[in-house]
Amino acid sequence: MAKTFTDEDDALLAELGIEVEAKRHVSRTPREERIIAGFEEIQKFVTKHGRVPQHGEDRDIFERLYAVRLDRIRDQAECRELVVLLDSQGLLSGAYQETTGPDLDSLDDDALLAELGVEITAPAITELTHVRSTAEKKAADEVAARERCDDFATFKPLFEQVQKELNSGMRETRPFEMKAEIEKGRFFIVSGQKAYVAEKGETNINDQGRTDARLRVIFDNGTESNMLMRSLQRALNKDEAGRRITDPSAGPLFSDQTMEGDEASGTIYVLRSKSDHPVVAANRELIHKISVTNLSVEKRIAGAHLQPTFLMANVEVVATYDLYNINRTKLENLIHRIFEPARLDIEIMDRFGRPVTPREWFLVPMYAIKDAVEKIKDGSISGFVYDPKQAQLTKR
Structure with a gap:
């Protein structure tokens, strides 16, 4: 059992000059910890750059991220209350004053050149204080x-x-x-x-x-x-x-490439529809649904004839590719962007008679889908686009 200090113990420690600090145990949720950590990152940015992060296409991706994060913390009362005691810079109130540069009129010539980023390369030969050591010369090189x-x-x-x-x-x-x-x-x-x-x-x-x-x-x-x-x-x-x-690689895709410790993260599945819709019937061998799921494909397509995303019809599984250590959502978005020029524009009625336009069906031959998967696998997909006229991937 842990020993606790009594009032007499505290008094004795005080006599010995030892400060007794009462420890407070604050329990925070993971979300609250993330908010605090995010605010501290913003504070580091402000300390380093002397200004609050700003929006704009000319800003780097991290500054724009910090700017959005600061806006959200300011707008949400619960976030403001969480970090208000940490806000020594006045970021929440907008009272932060940007760091200003030195008064250029008060600088001498050397200091002015340094402020402008101009290195003084030819000092007077008598100014021994400007003579650089060997280590400094190497660093300059x-x-x-x-x-x-x-x-x-x-x-x-x-x-x-x-x-x-x-x-x-x-x-x-x-x-x-x-x-x-x-x-x-x-x-x-x-x-x-x-x-x-x-x-x-x-x-x-x-x-x-x-x-x-x-x-x-x-x-x-x-x-x-x-x-x-x-x-x-x-x-x-x-x-x-x-x-x-990182390089533009989606990571290991196939089960025969996995190593011990890899975690399964989903499956790419390619389907053909058995719908009697005139457009589908006329192009059945070319129309494919390309999606990613974290379920078994069998479970995902169960009851397909009742779901608009499956064109209210049963389907045939054409191909599957197991995923490991990969973000399913990002990969699915990537595949859909590649084949966007061939996305099928079709409207069907759901079981309540409402019009629906499924977004995961493409007028693409199976060999082009296989080619795309291979290029995602080897990281070369960024150099290709899908050309519907040629029905194949072509170099950008």
Whole structure:
């Protein structure tokens, strides 16, 4: 049994100069913990950037997320009450004052140049205080200055495509973990900007006995840097919001590719309808329903003839693909977006005589569906679109 302190014990401890702190046990729900954690992330952003997060297409994805989160906390009384005691910055009331820069008129020449981001490269030879050590020179060599990217038009479509894939869920952002993640063709988020590793030079061993390589890194603001791999690694580790952007792969799809510890997360199923609707009857071999379920397919299609989503008719299972370690909703949305140009526009009556337009049926041959699944599997689907005229996936 745990021992509790009496009043006499407290008094004795006080005489000895030991402060007795009463511990309060506050029980919070997981939702409340998430709200508090989310508010603390907003506070970190404000502390780092000197301003509240703002909306806008020109803002990075994390700032826009924080801006939406702050709006919701402000609008909901229960959220405000939960974090009001933490709000030392006046974020809830809008009283926060953005950090202002220094008075430029009061700065000397060196300070003014530093404020403008201009490095003073040629100090007077007598100014020994400006002489850099060997370590400083090496550090300066590692962190190459950014320059204008003359061929940015080549890379701009890549950044636009990555943003689309982030919005669709094909890619995700995850905390940066190790240097081995820095490879040619990879995307990162550092200092609020997307960075693309366009080139990677020969790997060598530096003075500390660690591997390194020179990179050509392109940033989404049209600049580039010829930096060392370890410099990018340090920048990502130093940045609390530093992230790597995952490759556009949906993850392992098939049961014969699973490993011990993988968790089943659903099934892609492809159906044909046995409906006598004229459109369906005339194109039965081409009209398919493509969906994802966490149930067994047999349970999902039970009573199909009573459900508008199955065209109020029984169905035939054409193909199934087991999913492991994957977000079902995102994958289904991805598949539907791929075949959007061939979505079947058909209206049927439900059992109450009301018109319904099912959204999961597509006028697509089975070989095109199989091709799409294979490209999702190997991560190449982002480079393809479905062309109804050719009835196949074509390169963007």
